[in-house]
Amino acid sequence: MSLYHRLFDTVLVRTDPEQAHHAAFRAIRAGRPVAARAVTHLARAGDPVPVEAMGLRFPSALGLAAGFDKDAVGVDALAALGFGHVEVGTVTGEPQPGNPRPRLFRLPDDRAVVNRMGFNNEGAEVVARRLAARAGHRPPPPTDGRRPVLGVNVGKTKVVPDDEAVADYQKSTGLLAPWADYLVVNVSSPNTPGLRDLQAVERLEPLLSAVRRRADEVTAHRAARVPLLVKIAPDLSDDDVRAVGDLAVALGLDGVVATNTTTTRDGLTSPAARVEAAGAGGLSGAPLRARALEVLRLLRAQVGDDLALVSVGGITTVADAQERLDAGAALVQGWTAFVYEGPLWPARVAAGLRPGG
Numbered sequence: 001m002s003l004y005h006r007l008f009d010t011v012l013v014r015t016d017p018e019q020a021h022h023a024a025f026r027a028i029r030a031g032r033p034v035a036a037r038a039v040t041h042l043a044r045a046g047d048p049v050p051v052e053a054m055g056l057r058f059p060s061a062l063g064l065a066a067g068f069d070k071d072a073v074g075v076d077a078l079a080a081l082g083f084g085h086v087e088v089g090t091v092t093g094e095p096q097p098g099n100p101r102p103r104l105f106r107l108p109d110d111r112a113v114v115n116r117m118g119f120n121n122e123g124a125e126v127v128a129r130r131l132a133a134r135a136g137h138r139p140p141p142p143t144d145g146r147r148p149v150l151g152v153n154v155g156k157t158k159v160v161p162d163d164e165a166v167a168d169y170q171k172s173t174g175l176l177a178p179w180a181d182y183l184v185v186n187v188s189s190p191n192t193p194g195l196r197d198l199q200a201v202e203r204l205e206p207l208l209s210a211v212r213r214r215a216d217e218v219t220a221h222r223a224a225r226v227p228l229l230v231k232i233a234p235d236l237s238d239d240d241v242r243a244v245g246d247l248a249v250a251l252g253l254d255g256v257v258a259t260n261t262t263t264t265r266d267g268l269t270s271p272a273a274r275v276e277a278a279g280a281g282g283l284s285g286a287p288l289r290a291r292a293l294e295v296l297r298l299l300r301a302q303v304g305d306d307l308a309l310v311s312v313g314g315i316t317t318v319a320d321a322q323e324r325l326d327a328g329a330a331l332v333q334g335w336t337a338f339v340y341e342g343p344l345w346p347a348r349v350a351a352g353l354r355p356g357g
């Protein structure tokens with residue numbers, strides 16, 4: 001058993017999950033100066049294979065999924081652990097505190113997490129200023145397969161009424177797209193009332209078109225358009241997944257991120273009382289694995305070879321991640337396994353991946 005697993009089983013399981021998250025993230029940021037070399041050594045990981053997708057060059061196929069670094073405070077420290085890209089956010093147009101605590105729960109028997117964070121974040125203006133400072137107030141240089149790729153994931157502010165959602169997404173896009181290597185429109189978190197209704201094609205089409213226009217306006221000086229993706233829920237019906245795939249092709253989107261967390265609780269082995277105590281929210285981790293793979297396969301069959309598919313949900317092992325690449329994902333992401341497996345996890349997985357076949 002690794003040191004991290006021992007620490008997890010003895011100390012971390014007794015710590016409030018949100019406090020543990022902040023403590024771990026602080027440690028990651030503090031450890032950044034030594035992380036890259038130490039992690040490669042400790043993980044006994046070789047060099048990962050760089051990947052081309054959406055006109056960008058990624059240091060590896062593995063990235064950190066949205067929701068870990070919501071305010072973009074630790075992109076480079078996280079990348080130093082072995083993530084080839086970090087998707088920051090979800091960032092909303094306005095700052096917001098998120099839902100009352102507790103709002104993050106572990107289900108260790110299932111290697112799963114339930115969260116109803118509710119897009120707690122500092123808002124697009126603050127995050128844009130932070131990213132501008134990180135970039136030295138200059139547009140991002142071309143990705144070269146060495147520097148980490150920065151994804152920015154945007155979502156709707158809770159208090160903004162549904163009929164003003166498009167303007168809210170345009171606000172965050174206008175502020176954040178100039179600093180992003182790629183942009184994701186999140187319409188799939190279960191913790192903002194009404195958000196997932198935006199996945200219906202008749203609402204998604206005008207939203208994505210408006211975000212595309214705004215992103216183009218604020219990045220007109222770039223040689224290439226900033227890649228735009230949409231992130232979808234695993235709880236869509238198969239037909240709805242196909243419909244989003246068709247829309248993504250019709251609108252000339254660059255990719256789809258699949259999937260977000262699920263509101264289902266099927267097939268869990270954790271004690272029912274523990275699942276119930278967690279309450280409402282999105283379930284992530286190992287129980288998502290089968291559906292995330294299924295959604296990837298549905299999308300790949302629907303959209304042909306042009307769109308980049310970013311597969312996320314229940315990836316723990318190199319074999320899990322490789323299975324996604326072999327099923328047609330250009331990139332993979334993880335979140336929950338990083339919590340359960342610890343700081344050496346990204347370097348180990350990234351180094352084990354080979355181009356999909």
Ligand SMILES: Cc1cc2nc3c(=O)[nH]c(=O)nc-3n(C[C@H](O)[C@H](O)[C@H](O)COP(=O)(O)O)c2cc1C
Nearest residue numbers: 065066067090115259260284285313314334335336
């Ligand atoms: C605590 C927590 C917060 C999350 N916050 C966000 C978020 O703000 N935006 C988003 O698009 N996804 C968010 N996610 C979903 C993850 O990005 C990912 O899609 C999901 O957890 C499935 O991957 P996993 O099984 O590897 O965790 C969050 C997940 C967790 C566990």
